[in-house]
Amino acid sequence: MAQSNAETIQSVADKVGVSTTTVSRVLNGKAETYRISKRTEERVLQTATEMGYIPNQVARGLRNKRTNTIGLIIPDISNPFFSTIARNIEINARKAGCSTILSDSQEDTQLEKESLRLLQGRKVDGLIICPVGEVSAHIEPVLYKNIPLVIIDRYFPELDCTYVISDNYKGAFDAVSYLIENNHRTIACIQGRARTSVNHERVQGYRDALKKHGLPLDESLIIGESFGKKNGYIGAKILLNRTPRPTAIFSTSNLISLGAMGAILEEGLSIPDDISMISFDDQPYSDYLITPMTTIAQQTDEIGHIAFKLLETQINHEMNQDMKPRIERIVLPTKLVIRKSVKTLNK
Amino acid sequence: MAQSNAETIQSVADKVGVSTTTVSRVLNGKAETYRISKRTEERVLQTATEMGYIPNQVARGLRNKRTNTIGLIIPDISNPFFSTIARNIEINARKAGCSTILSDSQEDTQLEKESLRLLQGRKVDGLIICPVGEVSAHIEPVLYKNIPLVIIDRYFPELDCTYVISDNYKGAFDAVSYLIENNHRTIACIQGRARTSVNHERVQGYRDALKKHGLPLDESLIIGESFGKKNGYIGAKILLNRTPRPTAIFSTSNLISLGAMGAILEEGLSIPDDISMISFDDQPYSDYLITPMTTIAQQTDEIGHIAFKLLETQINHEMNQDMKPRIERIVLPTKLVIRKSVKTLNK
DNA sequence: ATGAAAGCGCTAACAG
DNA sequence: CTGTTAGCGCTTTCAT
Numbered sequence: 109m110a111q112s113n114a115e116t117i118q119s120v121a122d123k124v125g126v127s128t129t130t131v132s133r134v135l136n137g138k139a140e141t142y143r144i145s146k147r148t149e150e151r152v153l154q155t156a157t158e159m160g161y162i163p164n165q166v167a168r169g170l171r172n173k174r175t176n177t178i179g180l181i182i183p184d185i186s187n188p189f190f191s192t193i194a195r196n197i198e199i200n201a202r203k204a205g206c207s208t209i210l211s212d213s214q215e216d217t218q219l220e221k222e223s224l225r226l227l228q229g230r231k232v233d234g235l236i237i238c239p240v241g242e243v244s245a246h247i248e249p250v251l252y253k254n255i256p257l258v259i260i261d262r263y264f265p266e267l268d269c270t271y272v273i274s275d276n277y278k279g280a281f282d283a284v285s286y287l288i289e290n291n292h293r294t295i296a297c298i299q300g301r302a303r304t305s306v307n308h309e310r311v312q313g314y315r316d317a318l319k320k321h322g323l324p325l326d327e328s329l330i331i332g333e334s335f336g337k338k339n340g341y342i343g344a345k346i347l348l349n350r351t352p353r354p355t356a357i358f359s360t361s362n363l364i365s366l367g368a369m370g371a372i373l374e375e376g377l378s379i380p381d382d383i384s385m386i387s388f389d390d391q392p393y394s395d396y397l398i399t400p401m402t403t404i405a406q407q408t409d410e411i412g413h414i415a416f417k418l419l420e421t422q423i424n425h426e427m428n429q430d431m432k433p434r435i436e437r438i439v440l441p442t443k444l445v446i447r448k449s450v451k452t453l454n455k
Numbered sequence: 456m457a458q459s460n461a462e463t464i465q466s467v468a469d470k471v472g473v474s475t476t477t478v479s480r481v482l483n484g485k486a487e488t489y490r491i492s493k494r495t496e497e498r499v500l501q502t503a504t505e506m507g508y509i510p511n512q513v514a515r516g517l518r519n520k521r522t523n524t525i526g527l528i529i530p531d532i533s534n535p536f537f538s539t540i541a542r543n544i545e546i547n548a549r550k551a552g553c554s555t556i557l558s559d560s561q562e563d564t565q566l567e568k569e570s571l572r573l574l575q576g577r578k579v580d581g582l583i584i585c586p587v588g589e590v591s592a593h594i595e596p597v598l599y600k601n602i603p604l605v606i607i608d609r610y611f612p613e614l615d616c617t618y619v620i621s622d623n624y625k626g627a628f629d630a631v632s633y634l635i636e637n638n639h640r641t642i643a644c645i646q647g648r649a650r651t652s653v654n655h656e657r658v659q660g661y662r663d664a665l666k667k668h669g670l671p672l673d674e675s676l677i678i679g680e681s682f683g684k685k686n687g688y689i690g691a692k693i694l695l696n697r698t699p700r701p702t703a704i705f706s707t708s709n710l711i712s713l714g715a716m717g718a719i720l721e722e723g724l725s726i727p728d729d730i731s732m733i734s735f736d737d738q739p740y741s742d743y744l745i746t747p748m749t750t751i752a753q754q755t756d757e758i759g760h761i762a763f764k765l766l767e768t769q770i771n772h773e774m775n776q777d778m779k780p781r782i783e784r785i786v787l788p789t790k791l792v793i794r795k796s797v798k799t800l801n802k
Numbered sequence: 803a804t805g806a807a808a809g810c811g812c813t814a815a816c817a818g
Numbered sequence: 819c820t821g822t823t824a825g826c827g828c829t830t831t832c833a834t
Contacts, residue, residue, distance in 0.1 A: 114575075114600070116827060127805045132829060143803055160596070165576040166522060167827035169513045170810050177577075180557075185545065191538035198532065198559045207577060210527075210557040212545045228461075229512040230524075230554060249507070253461070337739060369743045392684060393740050396716045400745075463811060474821045479813055490819055514811035517826050806833080817822080 115161040124148075124155050131156070135163065169231060174427060177207045178419065179227030181237045183215040189362060189389050189408060190238065193260065196412025197236055204420055206233070213240060215301070215334075221246040228255065233426075234419045236260060241304035254432075256422035258415045262306045263437075270422070272415045272438040276306050279404040279442035280313025280358070281320075283386045286402070286444060287356045288321045291453035292384060295323075296354035298343035298364050300335035307335075310360045310388065329354060332364065340367025348375050348383070355384060355453060362389035365401065373398070380451035390445050400447035407440045414438055462508040471495075471502050478503070482510065516578060521774060524554045525766065526574030528584045530562040536709060536736050536755060537585065540607065543759025544583055551767055553580070560587060562648070562681075568593040575602065580773075581766045583607060588651035601779075603769035605762045609653045610784075617769070619762045619785040623653050623735075626751040626789035627660025627705070628667075630733045633749070633791060634703045635668045638800035639731060642670075643701035645690035645711050647682035654682075657707045657735065676701060679711065687714025695722050695730070702731060702800060709736035712748065720745070727798035737792050747794035754787045761785055 117135070121128045126148060133142050134152040155161075169175035178201055182190045198208045209230060211223035217240045224246060227235060234256030239247065241262035250257050251269060259271040287295050297314045300307045311330060318325050328350075332343040340359060347354055348371060359365040365387035372379060379385050379399040387394075390405035418436055425433045464482070468475045473495060480489050481499040502508075516522035525548055529537045545555045556574060560567040564587045571593060574582060581603030586594065588609035597604050598616060606618040634642050644661045647654045658677060665672050675697075679690040687706060694701055695718060706712040712734035719726060726732050726746040734741075737752035765783055772780045 117829095118827075128828080129805055129830080130803090133804090136829085145803065148803080162572055162576045164517075164578060164827050166513055166516045166578045167810090168829080170511075170517050170812090170826090171828045171830090173810075175513060177556075184542070185532075186535065186539040186542040188533065188535050188538070191535070191541075192533040194538075194557070195531070195533040195559055198557055199561070202558070207556050207558070207573065209524075209554050210541070210545055211549070211554070212542055214546070225509060226554065229509045231511060231513045363739070366739055366743060373743070391740075392710070392713055393738075393744065396713060396720070396744050397740065398743055398745055398747075464813095465811075475812075476814085476821060477819090480820095483813085492819065495819085511811050514826090515813080517810090517828090518812045518814090520826075804834085806831105808829105808831085810828090812826090813824105815822105815824085818820085 114164070115159045116164065117161075120152065120156050120159060120161050123159065124151050126152065173231075175231050175233055176205055177209060177230065177232045178416075179209050179211065179223070179230070179232040179235045181211045181213050181220060181223050181227070181235070181239070183213050183238060183240055185210065185212045187363065188391060189406070192408040193238070193412040193415075196409050197416050200413055200416040204416070215240055217243060217246070224250060228253075234258070234423045236415050236419055238262060239264070241301065241306065254426065256419055256426055258419045258422070260411055260415050262304045264305065268435060270418050270436045272411050272418065272440070273305070274406040274411070274442050275439050276309035276442075277313040277316075279388065279406070280310040280360070281317045282313075282442070282444050283388070283404050284314050284317035284358055285321070286446075287358065287384065287386060287450060288317065288323065290384070290450055291455055292356040293323060294326075294329070294352060294354045295356045295358060296329040296331065296347045297358045298340055298347070298360060298368060299330055299332040300339070300360045300364065302333060307360060314358055332360075335361040335363060337363040337367040337370075340364030340369075341371045342367070344368035344371035345375075348372065348377065353383065356450065357383060357385050359385060359387040362387065362391055365389075369398065379449050384450040386450055394445070395447065397449075399449045402447045402449045403445045405443045405445050407442075410440055414440075461511070462506045463511065464508075467499065467503050467506060467508050470506065471498050473499065520578075522578050522580055523552050524556060524577065524579045525763075526556050526558065526570070526577070526579040526582045528558045528560055528567060528570050528574070528582070528586070530560050530585060530587055532557065532559045534710065535738060536753070539755040540585070540759040540762075543756050544763050547760055547763040551763070562587055564590060564593070571597060575600075581605070581770045583762050583766055585609060586611070588648065588653065601773065603766055603773055605766045605769070607758055607762050609651050611652065615782060617765050617783045619758050619765065619787070620652070621753040621758070621789050622786050623656035623789075624660040624663075626735065626753070627657040627707070628664045629660075629789070629791050630735070630751050631661050631664035631705055632668070633793075634705065634731065634733060634797060635664065635670065637731070637797055638802055639703040640670060641673075641676070641699060641701045642703045642705060643676040643678065643694045644705045645687055645694070645707060645715060646677055646679040647686070647707045647711065649680060654707060661705055679707075682708040682710060684710040684714035684717075687711035688718045689714070691715035691718035692722075695719065695724065700730070703797065704730060704732050706732060706734040709734065709738055712736075716745065726796050731797040733797055741792070742794065744796075746796045749794045749796045750792045752790045752792050754789075757787055761787075
């Protein structure tokens with residue numbers, strides 16, 4: 109290994125002239141418990157520092173059956189929505205003395221499955237997964253094995269598992285209601301990956317908002333198949349060439365919106381004069397877009413923070429052989445951030 | 456551990472009725488080498504699969520002195536510039552059978568130092584660091600210990616170490632030259648974190664472009680102290696209230712630009728009519744900003760890809776006790792992406 | 803107040 | 819063609 113000549117507890121013990129047991133005890137702060145003399149303790153501590161001794165966590169992990177490591181599976185870490193969550197998870201994990209192994213599933217269930225196996229092999233103490241989200245069968249075994257697990261962003265109704273998500277239904281409902289209140293009647297929806305909870309709930313919020321306000325539902329106004337930029341572009345292209353053209357687009361992700369903006373500009377149209385837009389996911393740049401974007405903001409910081417705390421709880425229960433902590437289902441409220449991308453139409 | 460009751464190589468061996476050695480050999484694809492009977496091989500393989508056996512990588516790591524793990528230290532994983540790089544590193548690492556331990560240093564040298572220690576304790580096979588970048592003393596020991604290391608984005612002239620960076624000097628030089636060619640004469644520069652190579656070179660590119668075109672250098676037009684959004688806001692605020700007002704701002708990062716845009720809008724000014732802007736870092740949204748931003752694009756995908764490949768080379772040399780591979784200094788060209796944020800002034 | 807020895811799960815040297 | 823044994827670096831039981 110790169111660090112093959114690294115110091116070991118043995119080399120420290122040799123230098124001080126004590127046993128490895130003593131060194132281990134001192135280094136783990138158990139000098140008191142084992143009534144090790146102050147003098148010995150100090151010498152061990154000092155020698156370890158002098159030698160630049162760094163405990164081998166791999167060996168500790170093997171021995172202790174606890175690696176102080178968590179696994180994090182994310183569909184696309186380059187998406188700022190996910191990277192913000194990842195950041196918060198990592199920062200909280202580290203504060204708790206945990207390292208984070210990152211795995212980008214590239215929105216591919218097969219890769220997600222492999223990651224799961226990989227991380228189990230690495231004996232992570234727990235897992236936080238933002239699943240691709242169409243199927244959950246490969247995640248069930250994790251549950252059976254009692255590996256602490258928290259799911260974020262996309263959940264599975266059929267899976268009895270702690271999760272932290274946004275209130276996607278209400279977020280969408282609020283967004284579309286806002287469009288309707290501004291007298292929009294032909295409202296399109298560019299959806300993301302079908303058969304994910306996130307998409308399902310956002311589209312359901314869209315449907316129900318129309319219904320609640322007594323508007324007809326035109327299924328052909330719901331279009332799209334992924335949360336990516338390209339899908340937004342294609343979706344908007346199609347929608348813009350419909351007659352009558354929708355007066356507003358509800359976009360179910362930040363990247364979809366970017367793609368849709370591309371299409372709208374390309375068609376020589378402007379937001380909100382020719383078409384209004386409202387988008388899921390607030391971003392640092394939302395204020396500075398050609399038309400400052402009215403968005404549904406999610407509490408990304410909180411998602412990461414809460415997810416780790418819940419995982420930590422599970423891990424501690426597991427280690428202490430306590431009975432399993434209760435399954436938590438955290439749904440965080442979203443917030444409508446009104447900017448300039450929605451025009452008030454005449455009645 | 457969460458997975459305390461997981462299958463081991465022993466339980467597989469027991470079930471098949473062979474020794475652990477045989478199981479290990481089969482599972483590591485060495486059945487041929489050790490001339491293990493086809494029948495035994497098949498039974499081992501099948502039994503392992505049936506039992507859902509997953510090799511314990513912690514134990515393997517300890518035994519093999521190779522963990523198939525790399526450490527990645529990044530100053531802010533929520534910044535899309537870094538998260539794109541991280542994504543490419545993770546994807547390439549995984550292809551090579553390596554897991555990535557992520558550490559967010561939060562632009563804090565002290566945390567970076569701690570991460571370094573942590574990752575060494577975890578016996579990573581190699582490290583990719585995007586350093587905070589002001590000092591390098593804490594990184595030197597890594598080099599002494601012959602731990603494979605690749606530095607990205609920000610490097611240290613005094614450190615004899617492989618790195619992958621962008622041609623920041625030329626990028627900045629090109630950007631400012633472009634402004635000058637468009638007849639700008641009072642050009643401000645909002646800089647990032649002082650005493651980082653990235654900042655130094657970008658500012659130097661700025662200076663030299665002015666010089667080359669025979670323009671005077673006004674030090675008071677160089678302002679700022681971090682790569683963050685807030686710094687951009689403050690910097691622009693100050694610059695806009697100068698008389699005469701600069702006609703253009705060269706912004707040294709994507710986040711600085713966002714902050715600067717905020718200040719410009721707040722002052723009721725418009726880009727590029729009242730003030731031109733050119734910014735380092737191309738982003739998916741650059742096209743859709745209030746004024747589509749003219750940028751210096753870096754090859755973020757390549758940075759991650761190359762960094763991992765170079766690290767892999769070092770790791771393999773290290774493992775084979777070959778002589779050390781040569782230190783590589785990769786400087787990737789940047790590209791000027793012209794959009795609408797720079798106005799051509801009258802001569 | 804301290805140490806010897808066993809063992810976490812795995813691989814490799816050596817032995818047949 | 820297969821198995822026995824030692825040992826990676828650490829913690830902990832048991833012993834003194």
